[in-house]
Amino acid sequence: MAENTSGRGQRELKVKVKTARGRKLSSTRWLERQLNDPYVHRARADGYRGRAAYKLIELDDRFRFLRPGVRVVDLGCAPGGWLQVAVARVNADGAKAGKPVGRVLGVDLQEVAALAGAEAHVLDFMADGADDAVRDWLNGRADVVLSDMAAASSGHRNTDHLRIVALCEAAADFAFDVLEEGGTFVAKVLQGGAEATLQARLKKAFDRVINVKPPASRSDSAEKYVVATGFRGRADTAD
Known part of the structure; x- marks a missing residue:
C-alpha cells in the first residue's frame, strides 16, 4: 500500500x-x-487507571523521588493510577532483578481494586491513630508521601481553593508524622494565594520546596503541585 x-x-x-x-x-x-x-x-x-498517572510520571522524571527500595504512602489513592506508577518505579513488585524492592501503601475512604506490588487500605488519614496504623503497616516510616486529593467541587472557585488548601495542610500534617528524615512530600494544591501558610510551614520543615504544574495537568485547571524534599524531622514542623 x-x-x-x-x-x-x-x-x-x-x-x-x-x-x-x-x-x-x-x-x-x-x-x-x-x-x-x-x-x-x-x-x-x-493500562493506567487514570490520566493522573502521567502527572506523577512527569513530576518524578523531574525530581527523582521514586527510586528502587523507597517506601511510599499515597493518600486518597483511588482509583490507583499513582499506585501503579509508584509500584513500577520503586520496584515494589520486584520486577527489576538486582534492584532494591520498595513498598507502596495506599489509603482511601473507599476500597481500591487490588494491584500487584501495592497495599491498599480503607482508612481516613485524618482519623486519630491513622499515622500509627500506617507506620505499623510499613514497619517504620515512609520515604515519600503523595497526595493527589481534591475536595468535592462546590462550583465556587474561592471556596474550592480554601477546601483543597485545608486538605493539603492535613496531608502535610500527616506527612510530618510518618516521613523519615530526608523524605519527600508531593501534593496537589490550587493556585489562589490562600496557601501562603502551608508554603511557609513546608519551607520550615523541608530543605527545598518547589511549586510546579506538570504538562499532564490541563491548561485550564488552576491545579499545581508542591514538591517538598529533604524533610528535616518532626522537630522542625511546629508553627
Whole structure:
C-alpha cells in the first residue's frame, strides 16, 4: 500500500458531544473534554487507571523521588493510577532483578481494586491513630508521601481553593508524622494565594520546596503541585 504523504487523515478529528436530554451542559463539556484528551487515550493504551498517572510520571522524571527500595504512602489513592506508577518505579513488585524492592501503601475512604506490588487500605488519614496504623503497616516510616486529593467541587472557585488548601495542610500534617528524615512530600494544591501558610510551614520543615504544574495537568485547571524534599524531622514542623 502506498504511503500517505498528503497529511490527510493523519490528524485526529475532534469529537463533539451533543447535550442529551437530562444531561447538564457542564457534564457534556466534561465528556467532550475526556473524549478529546490525549492523556485519557494514552492511559487506556498504557493500562493506567487514570490520566493522573502521567502527572506523577512527569513530576518524578523531574525530581527523582521514586527510586528502587523507597517506601511510599499515597493518600486518597483511588482509583490507583499513582499506585501503579509508584509500584513500577520503586520496584515494589520486584520486577527489576538486582534492584532494591520498595513498598507502596495506599489509603482511601473507599476500597481500591487490588494491584500487584501495592497495599491498599480503607482508612481516613485524618482519623486519630491513622499515622500509627500506617507506620505499623510499613514497619517504620515512609520515604515519600503523595497526595493527589481534591475536595468535592462546590462550583465556587474561592471556596474550592480554601477546601483543597485545608486538605493539603492535613496531608502535610500527616506527612510530618510518618516521613523519615530526608523524605519527600508531593501534593496537589490550587493556585489562589490562600496557601501562603502551608508554603511557609513546608519551607520550615523541608530543605527545598518547589511549586510546579506538570504538562499532564490541563491548561485550564488552576491545579499545581508542591514538591517538598529533604524533610528535616518532626522537630522542625511546629508553627
